[in-house]
Amino acid sequence: MKRFVVLWVTIGLLASGCNSDEQPTKNVSDPQAVEDGADSEGRTMPLTGLTADGDISHPVVMVMVNNHPKARPQTGLDRADIVFEVLAEGEITRFAAFYHSETEGTVGPVRSVRPYYLDLAEGLNAVVAHAGGSPAAKERYSQSGFPSLDGIAEDGKYFTREDFRQAPHNLYTSVEQLLQGASEQGFADRGPLPQLTFSAAEDVGGGATANDIDIVYGPLYAVRYTYDTAAGHYTRWTQGEMHVDLETEQPLTMHNVLAIKASHRVLDEQGRREVGLTGSGEGWLFQKGTVREIQWKYVDGFPRPYADGQELPLVPGKTWVNVVPEDADVRYGDEEE
Template sequence: MNYRKYLAFILIIAISLILPAGCVFLAETDRVADEMYQVFYELGYHDFFSFYERNFGLAVDDKFTLPDYYRLGDRQSIKMPVMAVVENHPRSRPQAGLEEADFVYEVLSEGGITRFLPVYYRDLPEKVGPIRSVRDYMGVLSAEHGALLLHAGASEGGYARISSDDVISLDEISRSQYYWRCSDRRMPHNLFTGNDKIKDYLGGLDWQQDLSVYKFNFSKRDNPTVAKAEKIEKVDLFYWGNYLVSYRYDQSENSYARYINNEPHKVESGQQLTADNIVVLHADTNVIDDVGRLSVDLDSGGKGYLFNNGGKQEISWTRNDGRITLLDDDGQEVLIDSGRTWIQIMPISARVEYN
């Protein structure tokens, strides 16, 4: 935010709290914020900011992304985005909380097992996990969202990334009071956290959100980004060994049901996971030590796919200024449809099949 605007805003808030009319001001602020969310929801990302620039003089450099505008629900805004490191070992299933995430990244860890990185722009669910340790490339993705990173330990590279990228992390190793272990699972597959714990932590955090926080750009609801000329009913992603992720398109819901090794991928609540957008990013992936830890190159870009609305689009991706951008064949940025988005980061050699 422009420095002078920021100071002016703080001054207005301070005066309003001192004056008797402060409560009226704050109530009006809440009302205006609610109306802005509704306008944002109706117009879509780009039309909203054009409207805001024309009417309020918002500079291009001040543009920001309102959280979760595309799915207004009962959950309330939190103080900052949150990303969790959730494991996907067979003994960790069913996971908790993935169904409430606005974004979910899936990326390989050692042993050919993936980990999930759900991102929440609203309140967390009551239970999220199982929580596991972070790797350096996972820290890269957390930094892109300006998110609080929830994890239990890290590789040496993971801790180095957290330090160098100024990632705000909440490590269970040093702050176990914000996590708990369930008695119905064995360690290390039983560590969880949730909304009440994280709100307690955020309440004492001296932090203000950077309004330039990265998020994929979205199109309007009635302007789908992928044409349905080539109808795709099933997508198969062969990560490593015998681990298969599949998505099956449901035309009646215009969404994709998720499967692991041809079995419905369900969370603790019994709900099967679904996605509105599936983004596949191929990234150079290599084993770097005897333990089997990996390097995943999120800087050099590569090829990929976007699946939504029952269609497919071949894309490329780049990462500049700390932000992953999706591009079409003409080098123009690809907009993602409004909705829940799964980003599948896969080795370059990994097979992607669709029909």
């Protein structure tokens, strides 16, 4: 018998289309506190908490990745350390994919940016790769010194139009090109790396069983995560199909799924939104087939999960964050054979 976690997002059907609990923890900023998961120098990757391998001084890169049905399956989401999924306009979601652990590989299709995605990028001190943006976003990233690589403007040399898809769903880049662009444009030295908190314990505890999660943004944006106990990770599904990478044909997997409620306000006829990602709210943290109801707070550049006044650590590995409106409803359960 199957009982599914269901998270329904109540939104109006607006115009689509795109116009422009307490476990031992370790903080990546404190190498002395890290034992397991650190290299011989006590270093871990800042966005995953996994063992650092080689130089980690390069900047974090955030890529705006298209999630229109015509853009699926995407390329390179499997290599991202952290992925945010947020409504971009109407009922269309878009991914903000953060790369640091892996420094190679194609990513795309690339799409336009919104101000709240820039909030996320600034929080993690990232260079932003995008294809234009809304008027409000452009006002910000056009400022002198803003770490922006715009694939449809002067930074187009770091991007490529592919012929197997039609525009605007065919703009691609690579992590190598973006790191080269960051260096050539003077964005390589971004200062301190982000600091997230990860669990040093093998298990997390205190949560109810929740092996299946369904998040419905709209008719074309139904998302499911299923937990694989043997593998120790979640697998993502979109519109009833396993969400795979275009190149590898392997499923997208992650170790943490964080669903958070945030304020949403429609701004114009195109359905562009204002989304409050730098405040606080309710949410759910899914780890190792369990769920904790949490309060999230934007602290030190990231919407961190809290319960009973204490920050809950992330499981070392990849993290996906689903941002939903405040009127979303969540129910969870487990799968039983």
